[in-house]
Amino acid sequence: MGIFSRLSDIINSNLNAILDRAEEPEKIIRLVIQEMEDTLVEVRSSAVKTVAEKKEIERRLVELRREADEWQRKAELALSKDREDLAKGALMARAKIAEAADSLTTDLGRLDEALAKTNDDIGQLQAKLQDAKTRERTIIARQKTATARLKVKTQLHDDRITDAFSRFDQIERNLDVLEGKAEVLDMGRKRSLADEIAELENNDKVESELQALKAKLATKNQG
Missing domain, CATH: 1.20.5 (Single alpha-helices involved in coiled-coils or other helix-helix interfaces)
Incomplete structure (x- = not known):
């Protein structure tokens, strides 16, 4: 199950709040990053389709303008030949093409707005993703430090280590006794020439x- 349900959830998300509620923040941040990366791929894929659609409309508009110019030329030709009926027909055909071009121009405007919004969303998503990756590195570093400290403390409280130091202390006490005996044996002895x-x-x-x-x-x- 994902953390987010839509792109706006990611953009408006508060990573601190999400991690504070998590029992295992290192797993949650990894899941968050994965969802962000998947969403980024989906958004980019959608943007590619929108760009392709925009280019298709732009090509169609070029064709319609060329056709409109051609009908304009035909209307002028018909009038030069005193064929007003043909000129009117040509102008009607040109008007239909202009109407289709206007409709496509409106669609093109909507696509431009959608691409601008997508570009903004991608920028915000990338910023969130970078923040999440930074948090992940911090969490991993803290986890390693905590694990190392726990290991050290565990070793310090290990009974085997305590026993070993106890043996060292006993050995030192035994050596003190032996050295003391040696010093006692030298006491009162006159040094030789x-x-x-x-x-x-x-x-x-x-x-x-x-x-x-x-x-x-x-x-x-x-x-």
Whole structure:
């Protein structure tokens, strides 16, 4: 079942109101776009027929004017030959053609008005269609964002993740205990001569690297 019943429904439609009432706006906007596209095809198809009819009338008018000119010529010829009866007949025939031409001219005017209205309708329909497509892109983007946020929140509240972090916390506590035991074992122990010399060597190495770094920075700043 369609959203709209006729072209004027689409042109006068309020997309915001339609989407606000919809339980599934992404499906409704797709249906709206489909109906608009189908209607646009139908309106254009109708316009093609109207244009073809207009061209046919224009060709017929050209023929009638040519026939009217021909009867005018014949009436003048008849009068030049003193055949007033034939001249009258020719003028009557010309009058009938003129009457037919007037009728076709009226029809042509109606077709021009119809085409002007159709052109206006197509313009408004295209504007509505563009608006609907813009709304569709917005709805899709919002839906993707909402889905991604829901997925993240679901994962954050996943019991498996909570359990994993609990295990991490327990492992860290166990490591704290092991490190504490190691530190306790070193407490009260006197360092050996080798340990003290090694510490001095390390201090000298660090001091040497520090001085080299200072010299490098000083050279860089002077440059």
